[in-house]
Amino acid sequence: MASVVSVKANPAASPVKHRSKRIGAGSLGAAGRLRAPPPPSLALRADGCRDVGCASGSGRGANGGGGLLGDGGRRVSTGVARQVVAMCSASLDGVRPGAAAVAGVPPAASSAFPERAKVVALVAAVMLLCNADRVVMSVAVVPFAAQYGWSSAFLGIVQSSFLWGYVLSSMVGGALADRYGGKKVMAGAAALWSLATFLTPWAASRSTIMLLAVRALFGLAEGVAFPTMSTFLPKWFPTQERATAVGISMGGFHLGNVISFLGTPVIMTHIGLSGTFAFFASLGLLWLSVWMLNVESDPIDSRTISKSELQFILAGRSASKVQGTKFPSLRELLSRTEFLAIIVANVVNNWGYFVLLSWMPVYFKTVYDVNLKQAAWFSAIPWAVMAMSGYVAGASADFLIKSGYSIALVRKIMQSIGFIGPGISLLCLRFAQTPSVAAVLMTIALSLSSFSQAGYFCNVQDIAPKYAGSLHGLTNGIGVVAAIVSTVGTGYFVQWLGSFQAFLTLTAALYFSATIFYNTYATGDLIFD
Numbered sequence: 001m002a003s004v005v006s007v008k009a010n011p012a013a014s015p016v017k018h019r020s021k022r023i024g025a026g027s028l029g030a031a032g033r034l035r036a037p038p039p040p041s042l043a044l045r046a047d048g049c050r051d052v053g054c055a056s057g058s059g060r061g062a063n064g065g066g067g068l069l070g071d072g073g074r075r076v077s078t079g080v081a082r083q084v085v086a087m088c089s090a091s092l093d094g095v096r097p098g099a100a101a102v103a104g105v106p107p108a109a110s111s112a113f114p115e116r117a118k119v120v121a122l123v124a125a126v127m128l129l130c131n132a133d134r135v136v137m138s139v140a141v142v143p144f145a146a147q148y149g150w151s152s153a154f155l156g157i158v159q160s161s162f163l164w165g166y167v168l169s170s171m172v173g174g175a176l177a178d179r180y181g182g183k184k185v186m187a188g189a190a191a192l193w194s195l196a197t198f199l200t201p202w203a204a205s206r207s208t209i210m211l212l213a214v215r216a217l218f219g220l221a222e223g224v225a226f227p228t229m230s231t232f233l234p235k236w237f238p239t240q241e242r243a244t245a246v247g248i249s250m251g252g253f254h255l256g257n258v259i260s261f262l263g264t265p266v267i268m269t270h271i272g273l274s275g276t277f278a279f280f281a282s283l284g285l286l287w288l289s290v291w292m293l294n295v296e297s298d299p300i301d302s303r304t305i306s307k308s309e310l311q312f313i314l315a316g317r318s319a320s321k322v323q324g325t326k327f328p329s330l331r332e333l334l335s336r337t338e339f340l341a342i343i344v345a346n347v348v349n350n351w352g353y354f355v356l357l358s359w360m361p362v363y364f365k366t367v368y369d370v371n372l373k374q375a376a377w378f379s380a381i382p383w384a385v386m387a388m389s390g391y392v393a394g395a396s397a398d399f400l401i402k403s404g405y406s407i408a409l410v411r412k413i414m415q416s417i418g419f420i421g422p423g424i425s426l427l428c429l430r431f432a433q434t435p436s437v438a439a440v441l442m443t444i445a446l447s448l449s450s451f452s453q454a455g456y457f458c459n460v461q462d463i464a465p466k467y468a469g470s471l472h473g474l475t476n477g478i479g480v481v482a483a484i485v486s487t488v489g490t491g492y493f494v495q496w497l498g499s500f501q502a503f504l505t506l507t508a509a510l511y512f513s514a515t516i517f518y519n520t521y522a523t524g525d526l527i528f529d
Helices: 081-087 097-102 115-148 152-180 182-206 208-222 225-236 239-294 307-315 330-335 337-368 376-402 407-431 435-454 456-463 465-497 500-521
Strands: 005-008 033-036 040-042 052-054
Touching (some): 115 208, 115 239, 115 307, 152 182, 182 208, 182 225, 225 465, 239 376, 239 407, 239 456, 330 337, 337 407, 337 435, 337 465, 337 500, 376 407, 376 435, 407 456, 407 500, 435 456, 456 465
Antiparallel strands (some): 005 033, 040 052
16 A cells, blocks of 8 residues: 655645545544645656656655646637646646555546646736736827827826826735635736726727726726735645746736737727727636636635645645734834845846836937837747746746755745846846847846746745735835836936946846845745744
8 A cells, every 4th residue: 555644734724624525534634634645746748748656745845746837738728718828838637546546545536637727827817918908008009199199298197097006906905815815806806907998998088087097997906916816826836836837827927918019909900999908808808707617716615626636735835833813013024034035026126127128118229229119029029038938937946846955945046047137137238239139138137037936926925825915915016116216217317327327237236136135034934824
């Protein structure tokens, strides 16, 4: 008979009392202990092979756990999810019936597509829509301005109105997701931003005040997406798969940029401005119907997940050493250098990202006399590369954790790449003699910055899985403020010194300093519970 490992169920998230019928009496030992099979080791093969080995794993898994690679997404047939499920190319099958029987667990009903792969495909799809709906306005603002006679100053106000609501909702959205679950909050947010997307052309035709109100509502709804994702994914993915899940979800987000930049002009020529906004809004409602019928906030509540996959997820959840029922106070949060390390990383990441996003077109026009926004590579290639590199970062981080490296070390390695890589790229811009070389360096900087997704972004889930949404909302809100400061400050700095390179050097210095701070104080241990 195969050996069976025994793991203590986390009291804060233990499903035993709710799932006794699902798991079965035979799966429960004495004193409330849950007997689970060793988490399967899933092969990371491009052909979707589901070879299962027996490996030990825990909340900090050394060798256990499954990869998030796989079938290339051939089996998802639900709307927008088709566009992003190709990213979910990892076998997330849990345990095959035969392997489950060997491990001492009754064979579960076979599933062509494991539940957590379906879940991450839908999360990636909604993140794709989240970014695509933003970009629609960026493309449509030019014909809007021509139609209604908007000035350049008013264009800036329209574009910034999105951030008015976004900053306000980050913290609130995370707290709501922690309290009511990611399913309901993400559904409400997607419904609201889809409605705002649909109403945008109508609002523009009514009045400027109405337009700004609708855009602020749009930002209010979208500000919920990232904190909710931080609450939702740790429930469905064990520690050793979490970075890959984030990488796939963020891959969807970056692909939204590509699809909307390239697709919006084509759609606009066929169905007009109002039709384009209605089209993207309808995709959101289609996603919403699939989401509500197929996903639960916690796998414990899922009616379709197999017993073996559920036990695998539960065995890989972070175990708490200290129990608590109160959300930590702001003083307590800021007194922990481990949390400050995440804040610093978020601030610098947003600072650098928005400098690249907002000022590189101006930089190329000023230095090389190249209109970057009309170049095909600018509208597609950097974001497609970011989507792929974010997935590579997540898969690499999970591989290292499953290979026995500590979570703290892995997060620091990923964050170091995510900061040192862009920093060096920005410094090298000084020596770029042609716009092509500079464009390559910019793409490298953006792609390597996506390694932060497997660094500080996942680190919030490591140190406080119970409050991941709220804490991500807090750190992201501070990061957005830093983004606003860097975007505005770049203009004044360049005007003062007459050089872009000086500000890029300052940004590189911030990258390097934040790397040192993060590597000194970050941890992978559970801090707040």
